[in-house]
Amino acid sequence: MSATIISGKTISAKLRQAVKAEADALREQGIVPGLAVILVGNDPASAIYVRNKEKACAECGFYSEKYELPAETSQAELLELIEKLNQDPKVHGILCQLPLPEQISEDAVIRAIRPEKDVDAFHPANVGHIMIGDHDFVPCTPAGVMAMLDECGIDPAGKHCVVVGRSNIVGKPMSMLLLHRHGTVTVCHSRTKDLADVCRSADILVAAVGRAGFITADMVKEGAVVIDVGINRTPEGKVVGDVCTAEVAEKAAWLTPVPGGVGVMTITMLMQNTLKAAKKQAAG
């Protein structure tokens, strides 16, 4: 089998057009969706993600503010900025890029963002809504994966969905979204026994490990859907996923590329969440 490549770029272009059309209509009513993005320190990968988020805002006709704070920023200073943005009616969504320097508690920052403006869906209140299934905001990366599956007509219902990775950002919410769509979900992690066997039983395999080349062809069932969430940089500076793409493409039915796969969808979902936040806040 030779896998069909699921292009995050193509799907994103279509979805961003729809977001832009809605934003254009909102502007007629005097509402401009606004996103504030905060970057603390000088992690080069984070700087690229933040720049891409700003570009996406411009593409969708949103208002955006970018805050680049020095690595030695104190937690109190960051919380003060977040509180100012919480009160600012132009800003409907607030995103503080993770990871943060060690003197700042990620948990404190996540909890400081008003749940209505938490377009990452990291606040415990939003995490709870995801668990129950009555959420407004879906974390952007898992939401991007679901949108890719939907665009390709892949229904998780009744399928064995294996999520490799249990992070709060990807693995845990991903497993919940698949469960809500009636998938039979297994979450694997560093202590999982017989990981390759579990992966081989997956109809839908989501790799969110953060290790280049982690998923090899022998871990993939013939005809599986393989979603590569990893964004890893090789020593040569090349961006690669968690999946050995060339060999897995010979076995899988569907495969997402890196770059041009889940990463670009993540930002598109951020635009959808910001639009949703703007509409909800405008409605009071």
Ligand code: GUN
């Ligand atoms: N760092 C890596 N992924 C993300 C994300 O989705 N949101 C934020 N805020 N930081 C991240």
